[in-house]
Amino acid sequence: MVASTEQTTVAFSEFFAETEPILRHALVASCGPEVGREAAADAFEYAWRHWDRVASMEHPVGYLFRVGRSAAKKYRRTPVVADPPVDAALPWVEPGLVPELRRLSDRQRTAVVLRHSFGCTYDEISRVMGVSIPTVQKHVERALAKLRHTLEVMQ
């Protein structure tokens, strides 16, 4: 049976409302705030265009995370955020943190930022990253160990 346009719209709208935070946070954790947000928007547009397929997936967020990571590549040389909100009103960040996050592996960075910057549960992280909970825990622990070694030694 083919869903009506209205049914499709409602279903996608509910999916979007439910998954926007975790997908955006995951892509921000992986690719940085500006690129990650654009990539998340791209992933949701992709989800809409392929809604029948995405809606039937067991773990659509994990799939869209990979879509978003792929889409993020195109922003590497041409950032599309027109007016980067870089000003003093932004929350303060330890100057040494971002370079150290950059030095982590993709997975370690994604896991530790999702866990400790955005407060996601291990279960949420495992679903979006497509790995088991023990693997997530391992990535978080290793990332924290690296960050503590570099940042706290610096302090």
Place this chain on the structure above:
Amino acid sequence: MTHGVIQQLEAYGAYADAVAPAISTDELDLRSAERIPTRTPQRRAFPNWAVAVGAAAAVFILIGGVLWLIGGTGSDVIDEPSPSTTTTLSLNEPAGTWNPILSTTIAREAPAAATCPEGTNPDAPGPIDQARPGEGPWNNQAAVFDTHTGRIVFLNEAGETWTFDVCTNTWHQTTPTGVPGVPHDGERIEGEMVYDVDSDRTIAFGSDSVSVYNANTDEWQRRSTPSGLDLDSQLGAVYDPVSGLILVVNFDGVLMAYDVDTDGWARVGIITEPREVTHNGYTQTLYPPFLVGYVAEVDRLAFLGYENEPFQDDGALVNPRTGTTAPLEHPPVGVEVGFGRFPYATGGDTAYTYRSGVCRLDPVSFDWDCIPNGDTGGPDSVVYDLINDRLVIINNSCCNWPGNKVEDDVWAIDFATGRSIELLDTANTRTETDGS
């Protein structure tokens, strides 16, 4: 100001949320509205949430997306007619069986392979000031080695067609007749290209489209896409020298064969379907493995699975003639899969791939022999250069994280010696925009 790591990460979360606030559906509407004119008409538009459903349906009709919406996908938009109406293959093979079509060869005699002209030195770096495909985004680039012309055919997301001469290490942008179906304004997510040796054509698979490139005439031709054939993400494609057909595996784990000469498709069989597994009480989905190459030495297709611990060793060799599968005895140490598309290539007698290092599947021991990241960095494309019998690494762009250097160089790796040669140095000193 001194904070513990946890507090620093929490502060980073607040910062990131300020820089990257929640996405609204209105914002998606605007983004989509801007892109509609450049999209292929079979796409449906993102709905304007403020517009009545009926009006939205009318928009869908206008862009042709209604065909997809009501389930009648039909065929893709075709810019040019298919070269032949004679279809020897059928997509309607019964499920659950292995189509023996790959046991019969329909390959023609392949055109003569190119060689390097006398006097050229393939190891000499190309001129650094040459034009190269670095001006547009490189997302989802694809590259193949065209045996007949002896050049790498390279297609980037901007839709530009380039060739790389492996004898002089120079890029050349072509001005082809026709337009490839992919990539197209971000539509392409994870497409692939493969060179059909006996037909002397390069086939580009992308979002719902099939395009064929003739490097001899510099011409792209769009082909029809059979209804029910999902050519979108997670696609893997290789040339089968026995049957002379292109083999494609999609995200559903279905192996299909494509005859570029007749524009015919055949369903060969199912490699493996997505399945649920439970480990330590946690259930996750294992998606079908990726097709990464053809191992001529043993006439097998090489597959790699996701890195889903403890299942990361689910690489396998599949007999394309019978469908029998043999799991790889040893885990593909050093090969990380998952997290989206990764480069792969077939050349010589075996398959190659890249994730945390450039890896070759030993066709005797069936171990993945990997060379860790060194000077060559992490490529977006790997291509096997059949003239010089070595793997070529293109681009070397690194990850998406702000602040990393963006490079656009080309390397060659000889697995026999483990030696890497820089064929073209980067001319790019830009860095990615730092989000901090």
